[in-house]
Amino acid sequence: MDSAAVEIDGSVMEGGGQILRVSAALSCITGSAIKIIKIRAGRSTPGLRPQHLTGLQLLSDLCSGSLQGASIGSTDISLTPGKVRSGNHTADxxxxxxxxxxxxxxxxxxxxxxxxxxxxxxxxxxxxxxxxIDYTVKVFKPVVEKFGVHFDCDIRMRGYYPKGGGEVVVTAQPLKELQPVSMTDRGNITKIHGRAFVAGVLPFKLAKDMSAAAVRTIRKEIKELYINIQAVQEKEKAYGNGNGIISSLIGPGEAAAAVRMMMIVMMSLTLLPPPQLIIFMALAKGTSRIRTGAVTLHTQTAIHIAEQLTQAKFTITKSEDELSSGVTYIIECQGSGVVNPNL
Incomplete structure (x- = not known):
């Protein structure tokens, strides 16, 4: 391993898989070799699990990298990135x-x-x-598009616990640099859309019952609002048995919020859970600002790794929210402005 590699402590703060994902992704993008130690030390089964190993192998493939020490149960790995390459990549x-x-x-x-x-x-x-995956398509995708990101997501097959078996094809377009975002205005909620789904042996009646219960729950909190929670029975494009409910809040503000059904009635929740946005904020050229609810340890961990591997600087400021009785926070980032050297 290169002696100049940046050492990442996988046990810090939340001590989970996010440290792997953020640090390995930033390594690929910035070209900095990394060594991650004490991987997932904060979890009941430390070390790499199959999904973490698969993710590392995918990232190494994407950046023509050299990955060492990566196997199931590994607690230390090294990644030396090369050139990020386009084309077809598979991860299973x-x-x-x-x-x-x-x-x-x-x-x-x-x-x-x-x-x-x-x-x-x-x-x-x-x-x-x-x-x-519904959240990724309906919420994450339109939000990251504000950074200038363009990608398509084709859900070919849904897969559920414990066997998986799902397949998603993502086509991503390259960009020269990410643009900063400002998402501090939550706006008013005008519509609620969603889907209550069942797959496999589970009866369609369960989806209809979930949909009806969701609408009743929302109506207790919000009397006058368009609500459409569609009941769906997935057949051909689903592997295994599963059920769930996904709901999106639509409004004219700078971002649409989406939360699981049990969280919808807690209207203090704000834009998008920020851990997923930290890496984009850190890479963008300029100052990004987002409003969020409580700043979780998950978010703090992502910020810690982003600041360690880029020149980005984050600040978190408490902010009274006039739209709810709760306190919100503004996360601001002076982005590092990483430019794509391959375009």
Whole structure:
């Protein structure tokens, strides 16, 4: 391993897989070799799990890198990146590991290639403890487009715990540099859209019951609002058994909020959970500002790694929110302005 490699402590703060994703992605983009130690020390089963190993292998493939020490259970790995390359890349967790988390790590890297990249991601599309693929398409995608990002997401097959089996194809376009964003105005909610779904052996009645319960719950809090929670039975394009409910809040503000059903009634929630945006803020040229609710340890960890591997500087300011009784925070970032050397 190169003696000049930046050492990343995988046990700091939340001590989870996000440290891997953010640090490996930034390594690929900035060209800085890294060594990550004490991987996932904060988890009940430390070290690399299949989805983490798959993600690292995908990133190494994307940047023509040299990956050392990476195997199931590994607690130390080294990554020496090369040139980010376009073309077709495949990652298969062979489990229900989240394809959305694979995308979170790989997408920023693909933006710094010399041409379009196609990512075939296999695993779980609607997994617990990870973003849902619907959330990625309906919320994450339009928000990161504000940074200048352009990508398409084709859900070919949905996959559920424990077998996975989902397939998503993402086509990402390269860019010269990311633009800063300002998302501090939440705006008023005008519509609520969503889908209550069942797949496999689960009965369609369950989807209809979930939809009806969701509408009743929302109506208790908001009397006059357009609500459409569609009941869906997934058949041909679903592998395994699963059910869930996804809802999006639509408004005229600078960003649309999306939260799981149980969180919708807690209207103090704001724009987009910021951990997913930290890497884009850190790479953008200029100052980005977003409003959020409580700044979680997950977010703080992403900021810590971004500041360690880029020249970005973050500040967090408490802000009274006139639209709710809760306190919100403004996360501001002086971005490092990383330019794509391949364009």
């Amino acid at each position: 967790t062979q489990t229900a590991g989240s394809v959305c988390l694979l995308l979170q790590a790989a997408l920023p890297c693909a933006l710094y290639a010399d041409a379009a990249s196609q990512l075939l991601l296999k695993g779980g599309t609607n997994a617990e403890m990870a973003p849902q």
